[in-house]
Structure formats: C-alpha cells, structure tokens
Amino acid sequence: MTAQILDGKATAAAIKSELTARVAALKERGVTPGLGTVLVGDDPGSQKYVAGKHRDCAQVGIASIQRELPATATQEEIEAVVRELNEDPACTGYIVQLPLPRGIDENRILELMDPDKDADGLHPMNLGRLVLNEPAPLPCTPNGILTLLRRHGVEIKGAEVVVVGRGVTIGRPMPLLLTRRSENATVTQCHTGTRDLSAHLKRADIVVAAAGSPHLVRPEDVKPGAAVLDVGVSRNAEGKIVGDVHPDVAEVAGWISPNPGGVGPMTRALLLVNVVEAAERSAG
Numbered sequence: 001m002t003a004q005i006l007d008g009k010a011t012a013a014a015i016k017s018e019l020t021a022r023v024a025a026l027k028e029r030g031v032t033p034g035l036g037t038v039l040v041g042d043d044p045g046s047q048k049y050v051a052g053k054h055r056d057c058a059q060v061g062i063a064s065i066q067r068e069l070p071a072t073a074t075q076e077e078i079e080a081v082v083r084e085l086n087e088d089p090a091c092t093g094y095i096v097q098l099p100l101p102r103g104i105d106e107n108r109i110l111e112l113m114d115p116d117k118d119a120d121g122l123h124p125m126n127l128g129r130l131v132l133n134e135p136a137p138l139p140c141t142p143n144g145i146l147t148l149l150r151r152h153g154v155e156i157k158g159a160e161v162v163v164v165g166r167g168v169t170i171g172r173p174m175p176l177l178l179t180r181r182s183e184n185a186t187v188t189q190c191h192t193g194t195r196d197l198s199a200h201l202k203r204a205d206i207v208v209a210a211a212g213s214p215h216l217v218r219p220e221d222v223k224p225g226a227a228v229l230d231v232g233v234s235r236n237a238e239g240k241i242v243g244d245v246h247p248d249v250a251e252v253a254g255w256i257s258p259n260p261g262g263v264g265p266m267t268r269a270l271l272l273v274n275v276v277e278a279a280e281r282s283a284g
C-alpha cells in the first residue's frame with residue numbers, strides 16, 4: 001500500500017478561498033490588508049518564493065508592497081527599508097526574505113521589525129510569546145505543517161513526533177507548536193549531532209524532515225503507517241527539488257507530503273493568514 005497524500009496545494013487553495021471572503025469583509029469596513037516583502041540579492045529560489053507570495057496576495061485581494069535591494073546592499077540600507085515599512089500605514093505586515101546575503105546581521109534586521117507587523121512570526125518578541133503561551137503570529141512553515149496534518153485528520157494528540165533540523169524558520173519553533181496543550185504531542189528534536197537518527201525515526205508516528213539533507217529519511221527507518229512531512233529543498237544538477245525524504249518512503253508511510261506540492265504552498269497560505277489576522281485585529 002502506498003501512503004496517502006498530504007496535499008498542500010489543495011489545502012492551501014482551500015485556505016486562500018476562505019481568506020478571500022475575510023479580506024472582502026475587511027474591505028467593506030474600509031480596511032485593505034497589505035503584505036510587504038523585502039528581498040535582498042538575486043538568489044533565484046528567494047525570487048521565486050517572493051513572487052509566489054505576491055501572486056497569492058493578488059488572488060485573495062491583499063495589497064502588495066515590494067522592496068528589492070541588490071546583493072551589495074549594506075546593513076544600514078536594509079535597516080532603512082525595515083524602518084520605512086514599520087512606519088507605512090498601508091503595510092499590515094511584512095517579511096524579510098531569508099537567507100540574507102553573507103555579512104548581513106540577520107538577527108539585528110529581525111529585531112528591528114515592528115513585532116506587530118511581523119508576518120513571519122520570527123521576531124524575537126513573537127518567538128518569546130510562543131514560548132510563554134501568549135497570542136502571537138505563528139511561524140508559517142510549522143503552522144502550515146500543523147494545519148496540513150489537522151485538515152487531513154492525522155492524529156497529533158499523544159503522537160511521538162521526530163523533528164529533524166534546528167533552523168530558526170522550522171526546526172526551532174516546530175516543537176513549540178506541537179507541545180502546546182492544544183496539540184499535546186511528544187517531540188524529539190534531532191540534528192546533525194544526533195547519535196542514532198535511525199533509532200529515533202523508527203519510533204515516530206510523525207516525522208518532520210527539515211534538515212536540508214537529500215534523502216536523509218530512508219524507508220527502512222520509517223514506522224509503517226507514520227505521517228512523513230518533507231520540508232527539504234536541496235536542488236539537483238537540473239535544478240529540480242530533492243527533498244529530505246527518499247521517494248520509497250511512500251511504500252511504508254501512512255501519509256506523505258509531496259515535495260513540491262506539500263509544505264511549500266502551506267507556508268505561503270499561512271503567511272496570508274497572519275496578514276489577515278493582523279488586519280482583523282487592527283480593524284477591532
């Protein structure tokens with residue numbers, strides 16, 4: 001039996017359709033939500049992701065504010081754009097596309113953002129609120145993964161979850177979301193220093209593979225029936241995505257997220273959710 005698909009494309013489309021109605025209701029009250037993006041440099045992947053975010057905005061009626069800087073931009077030039085978006089009343093929320101070019105202090109840029117306009121949920125204040133169980137915009141990829149599981153009826157409560165990776169956008173916040181009382185999962189975080197990854201994976205009901213290591217999760221390491229989410233985006237020589245999950249895992253798992261078409265579209269949809277929620281808060 002092959003695994004059932006955690007269809008990120010279809011789920012994101014459903015979320016966007018729900019958001020279209022919420023944006024229309026906001027506009028009737030005189031509020032137009034606006035998403036800003038700050039793109040620094042000419043990385044083709046980042047350009048593609050940012051273009052996708054603005055396509056999504058157009059689909060649901062959110063206004064787009066785009067700021068682009070060359071790869072040679074200085075820390076001060078990027079900070080000036082961040083300050084400008086903090087002050088711009090048309091900008092409900094914004095993101096700084098990561099990674100930033102080498103030499104730029106990414107944390108300082110994130111800290112400079114107005115936390116109330118942090119559409120990514122990656123500002124230290126908002127990550128702190130998440131730790132403290134206070135309301136905050138949630139990081140888009142972890143929230144996208146949770147939403148994808150929930151909308152496919154995958155049981156999270158009581159599940160043993162293994163998160164592979166410890167990056168700021170996914171690996172670090174993912175366990176914080178999963179261990180809230182509303183989710184009640186038990187989480188093991190694995191990383192390059194984990195001694196026996198295979199032993200941890202074999203016990204997992206849910207695997208979130210976000211290590212950026214091609215085909216790291218092999219079929220022999222997966223518990224039959226487990227839900228496996230592939231967040232890896234390495235590229236092969238032809239520029240095609242190679243995920244962290246070996247394709248044969250589909251023969252063992254109960255659920256699998258395709259890549260592309262799984263977690264990526266959910267990341268974009270949950271970004272729009274953060275913008276619409278911020279606009280609804282500001283509308284009172």
Ligand SMILES: Nc1nc2c(c(=O)[nH]1)N[C@@H](CN(C=O)c1ccc(C(=O)N[C@@H](CCC(=O)O)C(=O)O)cc1)CN2
Pocket residue numbers: 048049052095096097098099120140141169241259260261262263264265267268
């Ligand atoms: N400020 C941020 N930077 C980055 C984030 C983030 O959440 N905030 N995450 C990633 C990139 N990312 C969003 O920005 C992102 C990655 C992938 C996709 C996506 O839709 N992928 C498609 C495939 C696209 C392709 O063919 O390349 C898919 O999975 O189907 C959307 C957003 C790092 N930076």
